[in-house]
Amino acid sequence: xxxxxxxxxxxxxxxxxxxxxxxxxxxxxxxxxxxxxxxxxxxxxxxxxxxxxxxxxxxxxxxxxxxxxxxxxxxxxxxxxxxxxxxxxxxxxxxxxxxxxxxxxxxxxxxxxxxxx
Amino acid sequence: xxxxxxxxxxxxxxxxxxxxxxxxxxxxxxxxxxxxxxxxxxxxxxxxxxxxxxxxxxxxxxxxxxxxxxxxxxxxxxxxxxxxxxxxxxxxxxxxxxxxxxxxxxxxxxxxx
Numbered sequence: 393x394x395x396x397x398x399x400x401x402x403x404x405x406x407x408x409x410x411x412x413x414x415x416x417x418x419x420x421x422x423x424x425x426x427x428x429x430x431x432x433x434x435x436x437x438x439x440x441x442x443x444x445x446x447x448x449x450x451x452x453x454x455x456x457x458x459x460x461x462x463x464x465x466x467x468x469x470x471x472x473x474x475x476x477x478x479x480x481x482x483x484x485x486x487x488x489x490x491x492x493x494x495x496x497x498x499x500x501x502x503x504x505x506x507x508x509x
Numbered sequence: 510x511x512x513x514x515x516x517x518x519x520x521x522x523x524x525x526x527x528x529x530x531x532x533x534x535x536x537x538x539x540x541x542x543x544x545x546x547x548x549x550x551x552x553x554x555x556x557x558x559x560x561x562x563x564x565x566x567x568x569x570x571x572x573x574x575x576x577x578x579x580x581x582x583x584x585x586x587x588x589x590x591x592x593x594x595x596x597x598x599x600x601x602x603x604x605x606x607x608x609x610x611x612x613x614x615x616x617x618x619x620x621x622x
Contacts, residue, residue: 396552398552424608426608426609426610433614434614435598435612435613435614435615436553436598436612438609438610438611441609483550485552485553487552489608497543497555497558498543498545498553498555498600498608498610499555500545500552500553500554500555501552502551502552503550503551503552505550
């Protein structure tokens, strides 16, 4: 199946710094990628939809200036958490669908655990 | 509002038995429903998809049913094994489409020897 790679898998940063997370589709082109966030014992919450070559679409309640998303190529989307604070500590997961997929089953990356001190 | 509910209590079963997990949804009329497996600290892995016009779908030891009248999907694992222990998530497409999925909170399954 399709492989999605995320990097880094774990990151610890100081409060106020920015952190970039990369999401790559390794063996297919992903015109659309999705970024989710998951807090402990909770479900995945969709943050934004990342479209190649255009601005990301953010879900209600997600600050677009805080969570910068760039989808510069068909195989790479990045999420930058700017001026991170402890409450941003979470598990961030990207996903992508295969072009032409009828029902859009998602292929997920391994996730990136962010800890803000 | 649209809501997906899964049993938040962990399900413990004995190896070899059939595990049955439930997913209920309200204020939805999804065209399809998906099931994923998630291991601790990992991203979810797609398992099965069932469409609204399908009553049942099978894949090896997995079986999914979809009752649009009850607004419920059941996920079965037959001949369960300790390796099946994980959290299982159901998901439906958000209204408006675009392949945006909303997930249930998941049910943790533990298969004991």
